Amino acid sequence: MEKSDPSGTPARQRLLETATRLFYAGGIHAVGIDRIIAEAGVAKATFYSHFPSKDDLVVAYLEDQDRIGRAAVAALPPQPPRKRLAAILGRISTAAVAGDYRGCPFLNAAAEYADPASPVRRAIDARRAWYHGVLREQLVADGDPAPEVSAALLVALSDGLLEIAYLDDPRSVPALIEAALQRLLPAR
Amino acid sequence: MEKSDPSGTPARQRLLETATRLFYAGGIHAVGIDRIIAEAGVAKATFYSHFPSKDDLVVAYLEDQDRIGRAAVAALPPQPPRKRLAAILGRISTAAVAGDYRGCPFLNAAAEYADPASPVRRAIDARRAWYHGVLREQLVADGDPAPEVSAALLVALSDGLLEIAYLDDPRSVPALIEAALQRLLPAR
DNA sequence: TCCTGAACAGACAGGTCTGTCTAGTTGAAC
DNA sequence: GTTCAACTAGACAGACCTGTCTGTTCAGGA
Numbered sequence: 001m002e003k004s005d006p007s008g009t010p011a012r013q014r015l016l017e018t019a020t021r022l023f024y025a026g027g028i029h030a031v032g033i034d035r036i037i038a039e040a041g042v043a044k045a046t047f048y049s050h051f052p053s054k055d056d057l058v059v060a061y062l063e064d065q066d067r068i069g070r071a072a073v074a075a076l077p078p079q080p081p082r083k084r085l086a087a088i089l090g091r092i093s094t095a096a097v098a099g100d101y102r103g104c105p106f107l108n109a110a111a112e113y114a115d116p117a118s119p120v121r122r123a124i125d126a127r128r129a130w131y132h133g134v135l136r137e138q139l140v141a142d143g144d145p146a147p148e149v150s151a152a153l154l155v156a157l158s159d160g161l162l163e164i165a166y167l168d169d170p171r172s173v174p175a176l177i178e179a180a181l182q183r184l185l186p187a188r
Numbered sequence: 189m190e191k192s193d194p195s196g197t198p199a200r201q202r203l204l205e206t207a208t209r210l211f212y213a214g215g216i217h218a219v220g221i222d223r224i225i226a227e228a229g230v231a232k233a234t235f236y237s238h239f240p241s242k243d244d245l246v247v248a249y250l251e252d253q254d255r256i257g258r259a260a261v262a263a264l265p266p267q268p269p270r271k272r273l274a275a276i277l278g279r280i281s282t283a284a285v286a287g288d289y290r291g292c293p294f295l296n297a298a299a300e301y302a303d304p305a306s307p308v309r310r311a312i313d314a315r316r317a318w319y320h321g322v323l324r325e326q327l328v329a330d331g332d333p334a335p336e337v338s339a340a341l342l343v344a345l346s347d348g349l350l351e352i353a354y355l356d357d358p359r360s361v362p363a364l365i366e367a368a369l370q371r372l373l374p375a376r
Numbered sequence: 377t378c379c380t381g382a383a384c385a386g387a388c389a390g391g392t393c394t395g396t397c398t399a400g401t402t403g404a405a406c
Numbered sequence: 407g408t409t410c411a412a413c414t415a416g417a418c419a420g421a422c423c424t425g426t427c428t429g430t431t432c433a434g435g436a
Contacts, residue, residue, distance in 0.1 A: 033395085045397080054393095
């Protein structure tokens, strides 16, 4: 899990950082407000002055992770589309080999929020639409004959590799990414 | 979600069927014992005489789903490996187009159980190992030059397509499966 | 007829959950 | 020095959680 940048008031920032750590490691419903405020060293009233409800904190947590991911992709150096795709997918390897990897925060949150109209699910939708769009854009630039299908396949591959990194063997992920790109993208 | 076959005592069966429906639709932590026994029409003492704890019920739920999946694959008609692979992956389409699809029960449960040593996670591990093995077996029979890598890629694809069916557009899944098989398996 | 076993209803304990509230403290700007 | 905003501590309400317990009902077999 990546760190967020220090923005907002100290109390809000501590709350968001603590919530990020605990939600990611333990799941959302399994972590209570009391534990978050205790570990953040923040009074309950202060918490509820920053976040009207726990779900608002959950949305803030996901939006923060989304922002971090977008910034990382935006910061990639200029490179040809195919290398850029490899770099984007390569972020999965980076996450996988880091200790305490617990899967994709968005997929994990989606498992806990069944209502597709909830703000949490909307935040997840936004993330997925962005990711699909980024991949499609690179595929178009690469001259892929079916960028829409290829993008969806790469989204599925990304989701699945994140699960493999969490549930199976993280060390297998880098080789799988390489093989997947070689097989899914048209031969050059 | 598929129905389980009627086994065990009526009370136990009703509990398992109700739990399956509620856990799958609403998530595991979000559904309490009280609700399960109320909708199953079973007394609390009866519940705890069949399942020592809620987690035992969760494990039974997952093992039941696992058993159903294995039976469905075992019941496939004899056919060449590549067709069999298409039939196995095709089960994702079937699930996706069914109403009230809420994703993969195993991936959803994994998101809620962070401890890899828990019985729930062990049940998930068993399922994933079985699925990987089934795919690898067919790939070997098909003469795939790298069955281990191909099997892992198909596992990842399956996981990802289940997420796409849940979070994005279920109707896109059948075409994606066809495209994935065509691209991932060596040209014939 | 009596006994056994399975299921019933529902109270209860002890804890946790979210969210609200009161009251006091700090620190900086003016 | 006063004011004001942000913070702290912690009690409280009301709901829900898992799990235990007591006692009842009822069918089937010895």
